Amino acid sequence: MKKKHEMKVLSVETIAKETIEMKLYQPEVSKQTVPGQFLHLLVPGFTLRRPISIAKVDKQEGTITILFKVVGGGTKSLAAYQPGMTVDALGPNGNGFSIDDVPEGGRVLLIGGGIGVPPIYHLAKRLSEKNVELVAVLGFQSKDYVFYEDAFKEIAETYVVTNDGSYGHQGFVTHVFPEVGAFDQYFSCGPLPMLRAVTTELKDTAGKVSLEERMGCGVGACMACVLPTVDNSYKKICSDGPVFSAQEVIL
Amino acid sequence: MKKKHEMKVLSVETIAKETIEMKLYQPEVSKQTVPGQFLHLLVPGFTLRRPISIAKVDKQEGTITILFKVVGGGTKSLAAYQPGMTVDALGPNGNGFSIDDVPEGGRVLLIGGGIGVPPIYHLAKRLSEKNVELVAVLGFQSKDYVFYEDAFKEIAETYVVTNDGSYGHQGFVTHVFPEVGAFDQYFSCGPLPMLRAVTTELKDTAGKVSLEERMGCGVGACMACVLPTVDNSYKKICSDGPVFSAQEVIL
Amino acid sequence: MNLEVKLPGLALKNPIMPASGCFGFGKEYSEFYDLSRLGAIIMKAATQFERFGNPTPRVAETSSGMLNAIGLQNPGVERIIANEVPRLAEYDTSIIANVAGSSLEEYIFVTKAFNETNDVNALELNISCPNVKEGGIQFGTDPEMAKKVTAAVKEASNLPVYVKLSPNVTNIAEMAKAVEEAGADGLSMINTLTGMKLHLPTGKPLIANQTGGLSGAAIKPIAIRMIYEVRQQVSIPIIGMGGITTAEDALEFLQAGADAVAVGTANFQNPFACVDIIDALPETLIKYQYTSVQDVIDRRSAVV
Amino acid sequence: MNLEVKLPGLALKNPIMPASGCFGFGKEYSEFYDLSRLGAIIMKAATQFERFGNPTPRVAETSSGMLNAIGLQNPGVERIIANEVPRLAEYDTSIIANVAGSSLEEYIFVTKAFNETNDVNALELNISCPNVKEGGIQFGTDPEMAKKVTAAVKEASNLPVYVKLSPNVTNIAEMAKAVEEAGADGLSMINTLTGMKLHLPTGKPLIANQTGGLSGAAIKPIAIRMIYEVRQQVSIPIIGMGGITTAEDALEFLQAGADAVAVGTANFQNPFACVDIIDALPETLIKYQYTSVQDVIDRRSAVV
Numbered sequence A, B: 001m002k003k004k005h006e007m008k009v010l011s012v013e014t015i016a017k018e019t020i021e022m023k024l025y026q027p028e029v030s031k032q033t034v035p036g037q038f039l040h041l042l043v044p045g046f047t048l049r050r051p052i053s054i055a056k057v058d059k060q061e062g063t064i065t066i067l068f069k070v071v072g073g074g075t076k077s078l079a080a081y082q083p084g085m086t087v088d089a090l091g092p093n094g095n096g097f098s099i100d101d102v103p104e105g106g107r108v109l110l111i112g113g114g115i116g117v118p119p120i121y122h123l124a125k126r127l128s129e130k131n132v133e134l135v136a137v138l139g140f141q142s143k144d145y146v147f148y149e150d151a152f153k154e155i156a157e158t159y160v161v162t163n164d165g166s167y168g169h170q171g172f173v174t175h176v177f178p179e180v181g182a183f184d185q186y187f188s189c190g191p192l193p194m195l196r197a198v199t200t201e202l203k204d205t206a207g208k209v210s211l212e213e214r215m216g217c218g219v220g221a222c223m224a225c226v227l228p229t230v231d232n233s234y235k236k237i238c239s240d241g242p243v244f245s246a247q248e249v250i251l
Numbered sequence C, D: 001m002n003l004e005v006k007l008p009g010l011a012l013k014n015p016i017m018p019a020s021g022c023f024g025f026g027k028e029y030s031e032f033y034d035l036s037r038l039g040a041i042i043m044k045a046a047t048q049f050e051r052f053g054n055p056t057p058r059v060a061e062t063s064s065g066m067l068n069a070i071g072l073q074n075p076g077v078e079r080i081i082a083n084e085v086p087r088l089a090e091y092d093t094s095i096i097a098n099v100a101g102s103s104l105e106e107y108i109f110v111t112k113a114f115n116e117t118n119d120v121n122a123l124e125l126n127i128s129c130p131n132v133k134e135g136g137i138q139f140g141t142d143p144e145m146a147k148k149v150t151a152a153v154k155e156a157s158n159l160p161v162y163v164k165l166s167p168n169v170t171n172i173a174e175m176a177k178a179v180e181e182a183g184a185d186g187l188s189m190i191n192t193l194t195g196m197k198l199h200l201p202t203g204k205p206l207i208a209n210q211t212g213g214l215s216g217a218a219i220k221p222i223a224i225r226m227i228y229e230v231r232q233q234v235s236i237p238i239i240g241m242g243g244i245t246t247a248e249d250a251l252e253f254l255q256a257g258a259d260a261v262a263v264g265t266a267n268f269q270n271p272f273a274c275v276d277i278i279d280a281l282p283e284t285l286i287k288y289q290y291t292s293v294q295d296v297i298d299r300r301s302a303v304v
């Protein structure tokens, strides 16, 4: 049976502009989680839970790290949490990135945009344990928003792109694709316009994308978060996703 | 001009069953307050402010002490406040007990019931500075709910009554009136049935009672908290009261 | 503590059930607890054919509430009967089918289909879905139309019919009386209130469908008022809903005039909402000096 | 930043005003700030004679909202004109008088009285007060009655008339069109939704009047939807209200179709609500790329 978890907050840190890293203690969940899954967090005073991806887990410590951008009331409220407080969370929710079909010794392109970078980091860590060569392209609005560059550099050939050119390459993530060389497969998470550009650019390559939609239940019951699929059907982002084959869905 | 105050919580203590004493720091308000006035507290997540009487002030320290009973969501939330947090308060609101007409050397009966005891304590302190003889009758549900008995004993001849007889006299506050001797005037605060009994019993004595009603604005604008008066008019408890001459109002 | 209530077609072990559309067909929540604990389950709306519903975004949060415009997405009544009902029938609980449609014919089709199953105990006739352009809403706001569809559905089936009323009307008692006259076995109320939220950066509605149905704690006072009002004027049982989150809320609905209650939006915040309420109900009834759920209903009738 | 808006009879320095009944006659709030900062002030409802209103309790809290059943307590129009209007006229702001009544005659009496003063700039015709037994609400829910009272009030006065609509109707646009046809200069919407809360220990309504009007953030999505809907169908200006608490809320109302807004319940939580919104409005408009309040109105018209 699934559970609701009271997760203890271990730390809350602002690691880039409007970007909070929060470390939570919950050994059970840290053991079950695969990259790309999310927690569904209850923020007191708000009707709906907030979906936030898991950015990394430490099974030894029994911890889970999430990263979020302060955009509205819910994330603002979460950002004000103090260590020692607890967060009511459901999860790990969603399917996560399946990496079974990534061959040993293969070369994989990872593309993260903004607050879509954290789940890609989780995935990178897992892939790096698997002896695959990783190339990461990370896009941010501007210099102030950049995070996790060093962490990526440890495990991947890393390109940072900023929209305004204030750091790294200037432009969109797709602008550096010509430089990254050949790869077998790609994984991407980020804002919809980025995913559209990425999937169009890479339409002949096998790829997986992680998507977002406004959610009601977060468990697959309410049909709030559906996405049309190419076979004229639909998928639920919260339970069939958030990760989909780029070929399967219509963005 | 009136202000909204951010009051710093200095301490929060459970001093009797379901009864919380909270000390707040706000020098300006501590200087202005007269006994019987109240604060109107904003509790995050609730639409309406909560009226809570001021139980004592310390002008030197710049502090205000309030006492409240945990009855619903608002008071429950307040009871969970930690020292260092701040409370958004309006006040001091209301008229308070006027003690100008209490003659030096007179004898005054104070009657407090349950959570109506705190404003009576504030009044007792003020009266005790004035050289009047004080008799206090304090009513509580049962032993577990008794508080401030010792504090009263320092300044008043004190009778404690519990409804179930588990402490002090058994029954209602009015039951000990025959024992308290003569007095010039009385002041009372407590639940409506108690005030009805008190004002009926003492209908020939000058008296002042402090009343409660559900409030909207708390400042006299919305007409939520009205009370009929004997002259076929009405008064607003939040701004004309909460203290009224017992002869003036219809309970 | 005895939590049982008996309603037409429904012998409920407790008065708590998930509201239609907020619990799918139970599958997802069966991973959180044993569905046999529920008084009943109201399934997601069924239409004649599969429906894909509205474009996204379909939900938006509001103060103490939410808007939704799912648009009756469902696999169609036949697949519901084939795939969902048998799975739910494994649980020791009653099954209520929510019947939707955009025409009288569609309502009748869906009703007949459920009538032929053995595992559906009652129908909830959804004449009030505000999120479909055709049909739906007119049936729910015009007493004559409501009568017509109620009578047609009654005739098409032997199952007890609970008509689900829309709160978006000037006179709710008039609607209730109309469907009672047309033969409804019970009422279910309230459905959502039509609302809207704008997306400030564009100034346009946040929900793709423009309007959505407002549910959650925000609407509870309206639900209580309507149930109280209807209880004075009709005698058929009422399944009450609209913002129920706690056992105290459930009690308030029973006191107001409901005979059982459904929990909708609260499931999203707390997937255990229904069972948490069931667990807390005995102590809540004791706190307010009731001896059973039926006692609340009986003593209320004395008052009204 | 230019916050001005021009409405019939009202040249407002900013679009923010306190809502009727939530600000008395301004006296109490004048102890918190200078009332000249307000775009306008809508006074508490006035009736022909003094009214003592309903018994207490008159208010109850709900999730993100409150119920009230004050019952139009007021000193009567003559004393309002004698004692309240002159005091308010000292401030550099517009005065809107809220006209209530239980009969056509009473509406006309009150209207004529205000018409004779020099300091009242406009009338808000309250045909929607849900908390008085006679009259009031029928005027607000029946388009023919609404037309009648609007026409009568228009005839009795030279002042611009803003008709305050009740949300407790099946079809708000129909009501809006009816009063527009009858000559209304503007609309004011929405008044409160009828609601109820029970006192669990007794199982009876908490508010002495049984039902009360629901206001506050809880009703905002309903207000936005109704204003949006009405804006598509009528062209007279709208003073929008219902749950406004922040400058972003005010902007949402303007985007939806309001030309100015009123703040009610929020004053109780924060006595500075109106001026806090006025202070935050320029930065809020800038954030969403507007150059003035009029710009919001103009660009919305292009969309609608």
Ligand SMILES: Cc1cc2nc3c(=O)[nH]c(=O)nc-3n(C[C@H](O)[C@H](O)[C@H](O)COP(=O)(O)OP(=O)(O)OC[C@H]3O[C@@H](n4cnc5c(N)ncnc54)[C@H](O)[C@@H]3O)c2cc1C
Residues within 6 Å of the ligand: A038, A048, A049, A050, A051, A052, A053, A054, A067, A068, A069, A070, A071, A072, A073, A074, A075, A076, A115, A118, A119, A211, A212, A213, A214, A215, A242, C060, C061
């Ligand atoms: C599967 C998934 C994973 C996500 N992972 C992350 C993450 O790791 N870090 C992060 O910063 N953000 C993530 N998001 C986005 C995040 O959920 C929203 O930023 C957040 O819910 C905003 O809440 P708020 O109260 O601050 O904003 P508000 O705008 O006030 O929220 C109002 C409502 O809209 C919903 N909402 C607003 N923006 C989004 C959005 N982009 N996607 C879905 N719902 C939204 C909120 O959940 C809430 O119900 C993820 C979204 C999804 C669907």
Ligand SMILES: Cc1cc2nc3c(=O)[nH]c(=O)nc-3n(C[C@H](O)[C@H](O)[C@H](O)COP(=O)(O)OP(=O)(O)OC[C@H]3O[C@@H](n4cnc5c(N)ncnc54)[C@H](O)[C@@H]3O)c2cc1C
Residues within 6 Å of the ligand: B038, B048, B049, B050, B051, B052, B053, B054, B067, B068, B069, B070, B071, B072, B073, B074, B075, B076, B115, B118, B119, B211, B212, B213, B214, B215, B242, D060, D061
């Ligand atoms: C002038 C005045 C002074 C007061 N002083 C004290 C005091 O010193 N200590 C103390 O413990 N209590 C005092 N009260 C009562 C106190 O205001 C209520 O107990 C408190 O508001 C309950 O809030 P809640 O959220 O816990 O309860 P809930 O029942 O959840 O509150 C719901 C709503 O009802 C209102 N309400 C509930 N009970 C009362 C009540 N008795 N009087 C007025 N409004 C009520 C609340 O303010 C709120 O708006 C005073 C009341 C008044 C009018």
Ligand SMILES: Cc1cc2nc3c(=O)[nH]c(=O)nc-3n(C[C@H](O)[C@H](O)[C@H](O)COP(=O)(O)O)c2cc1C
Residues within 6 Å of the ligand: A216, A222, C019, C020, C021, C022, C044, C045, C068, C070, C072, C098, C126, C129, C164, C190, C191, C192, C214, C215, C216, C217, C219, C241, C242, C243, C244, C262, C263, C264, C265, C266
């Ligand atoms: C996401 C969602 C989907 C819904 N779908 C349906 C539906 O298919 N049929 C129906 O009759 N009511 C539907 N409703 C209405 C609920 O059953 C219920 O009447 C309403 O939400 C009020 O209850 P609540 O406040 O507890 O959610 C839906 C509500 C929500 C929030």
Ligand SMILES: Cc1cc2nc3c(=O)[nH]c(=O)nc-3n(C[C@H](O)[C@H](O)[C@H](O)COP(=O)(O)O)c2cc1C
Residues within 6 Å of the ligand: B216, B222, D019, D020, D021, D022, D044, D045, D068, D070, D072, D098, D126, D129, D164, D190, D191, D192, D214, D215, D216, D217, D219, D241, D242, D243, D244, D262, D263, D264, D265, D266
């Ligand atoms: C306590 C109270 C008293 C009110 N009195 C009146 C009134 O006298 N006349 C009127 O037209 N509206 C009255 N209203 C309705 C408000 O003016 C407003 O339309 C409604 O409360 C919605 O706005 P809000 O959510 O900002 O409060 C009253 C509202 C409240 C809360």
Ligand code: FES
Residues within 6 Å of the ligand: A214, A215, A216, A217, A218, A219, A220, A221, A222, A223, A224, A225, A226, A236, A237, A238, A239
């Ligand atoms: S959020 Fe309910 S189905 Fe995905």
Ligand code: FES
Residues within 6 Å of the ligand: B214, B215, B216, B217, B218, B219, B220, B221, B222, B223, B224, B225, B226, B236, B237, B238, B239
């Ligand atoms: S609470 Fe508004 S007048 Fe007293």
